[in-house]
Amino acid sequence: MERDAFGVSLDYLISEGVDIECIATDRHKGIRAELKKPAYHRINHQFDLFHVSKSIKKKLGLKAKKRCNKDLSPWINCLSNHLWWSSRTCGGDDVLLQEKWMSVTEHVGNNHRFRNNQMFKRCAHDPISGRDQTDIKWLKLGTTPHRALHEVVHEKSLLKDMSHLTGFKHTGELEVFHNMLLKYAPKRQHFSYLGMRARLQLAALDHNSNVFREQATTKKGDPRWTAAFSKRKKDWIARKVIQAKQYGFRQDLMKLVLKRAASCEWSLGLWPARPEGCRN
Ligand SMILES: [Zn+2]
Known part of the structure; x- marks a missing residue:
């Protein structure tokens, strides 16, 4: 199942003209076999460190x-x-x-x-x-x-x-995104296809607006740190305090909604198509 979904997603990206140079995944056997297909021979397959x-x-x-x-x-x-x-x-x-x-x-x-x-x-x-x-x-x-x-x-x-492992690839940022996604699409709740799509898009906007934030500084300009317990290392570690998140994208989105409504271009035809086999 995972292998099939991976193949379909990869083919979609290629058909949309995305030039895929490298893909980082875990060491899943099915994915390894999929990437050995001649169609993907130019893609450098790296493992997540x-x-x-x-x-x-x-x-x-x-x-x-x-x-x-x-x-x-x-x-x-x-x-x-x-x-x-x-x-x-x-x-x-x-x-x-x-x-x-x-x-x-x-x-x-x-x-x-x-x-x-x-x-x-x-x-x-x-x-x-x-x-x-x-x-x-x-x-x-x-x-x-x-x-x-x-x-x-x-x-x-x-x-x-x-x-x-030569490419030093890791999916830390992706794990951060998946964690943040739960705020928009909690796993315990069911959403319709269109609802889920909109929630994923909102999460992507939120992530892209706030990714790679710099370390916060004190009034004097010194970098800020905090002590945190790392479950992975099973020990206390010094962790950077990152700058606060920005939500300016929400205002931009609302302005665009009002603009679209005022232009009277709104119609049901603007909704994205639902893929075949999707029941709701
Ligand atoms: Zn040594």
């Missing part, structure tokens, strides 16, 4: 639950950050991305040089201070928790998928 790092964290979390692997726990968020960093800094090169990603199995053991790599020969961080050398809970190579970490990092399917 958020989904991939979430799945890695879940696997590591399960392993760390075992008593013999408890030393793995402090490294889980580091590995997720390392994946984001590797993708962001690989410059689109899948070999460099793989080498950066796999180097973490050496880094956790306090080894920061990789002679056998083609491109990534040493860690990019500054030399580790004497205090950190003793404070960081390094994982000794070959121990049970290190082997567990190695198994997740070197998983065959993950390494194979690295070429789909």
